[in-house]
Amino acid sequence: MNTDDAVDLTADLIDSEARDTVTVSGADASTYLQSQIAQEIRDLAVGSARWTFVLDPTGKIDSFARIRRTADDVFVLDTDAGFGEGLVARINRFKIRVDADVELTPAASAAPSADHEAARIAAGWPRMGNEIEPGSTIPATTGVTNLAVNFTKGCYPGQELVERMDSRGADAPKSLRVVDVADGTAAGSPVVVDGDEVGTVTSVSGTIGLAYIKRGNDVGRAPAHLD
Structure with missing residues (x-):
């Protein structure tokens, strides 16, 4: 499955009103985010989006988000309501001498609609705070590594655990x-x-x-x- 198509295929599961958004903009936005997330974005066209994990150095999930390129040097990440601050903190954690501004816009609603939630559960799509606990959940348990991880992109924090489990064909616990x-x-x-x-x-x-x-x-x- 094309990872860009995956965003369209999950649109009915995601209530946009219940998403925190984080905008990263600046001359170094693309190269910095490329070095920090599990997804490939160097070839991401303006207007397109992909799912991605943002991991801590041990390979645990800090955030699960969509990343959309809105201009050559502007990216908007959205994640479940209430978890935007954690995503901002993670993005800023290694941002040293990087020309990129990070701005948080809180969700309009704290919880998704009942219809979106029912569709999400029926489809088996994980949600931050329910199926994904920041700092403790590993990607392999969630069932979405095929959509949120690019296995050929190169180094990023947490890559070692993800790559090791994939290369060995290891089953998650x-x-x-x-x-x-x-x-x-x-x-x-x-x-x-x-x-x-x-x-x-x-x-x-x-x-x-x-x-x-x-x-x-x-x-x-x-x-x-x-x-």
């Missing part, structure tokens, strides 16, 4: 799955099969949920973007 749940199930509930706890529910909409399922358990179904 858990994986995100779409599961059927009982009415009234809440995030944090255990997933139990034959008396054994095999996972944890992370998001719920009606009787459909997302859950992290332990390796070796065939529970639920793969996210739609992995089919």
Whole structure:
């Protein structure tokens, strides 16, 4: 799948009103961001966007965002509401003698609409704060590395863990799955099969949920973007 097309394919899952935006502009914006994120942006056309992880040096996810090029030296990243400040802090962390300004615009709404949330969960798309905890979640568990990581772009913080797991074909200790749940199930509930706890529910909409399922358990179904 073309990573630019992936943004269009996930449009119905994302409520634009519930996204913090971070604008990075300046003569060094492109080269600096290229060195910091998991996605390739040197060939990103003006007006196009891609999904990307922004990782900490150990390979844990700091942010999961879309990055759109709005001019040759202007990029707009958007992420789930409430996580823009963390993205700004991460972008600024290594910005030394770099000609690039970073500006945060908070989301208009703190939470996505019920329709967007239902579509997101049914598709198996991760959300910051639910399926992705900054500083602790590794990319391989989320099911979106094929859309958010470019494996040929070169060095960036956190690359070693991502590349090592990919090159070895290593299975993550858990994986995100779409599961059927009982009415009234809440995030944090255990997933139990034959008396054994095999996972944890992370998001719920009606009787459909997302859950992290332990390796070796065939529970639920793969996210739609992995089919």
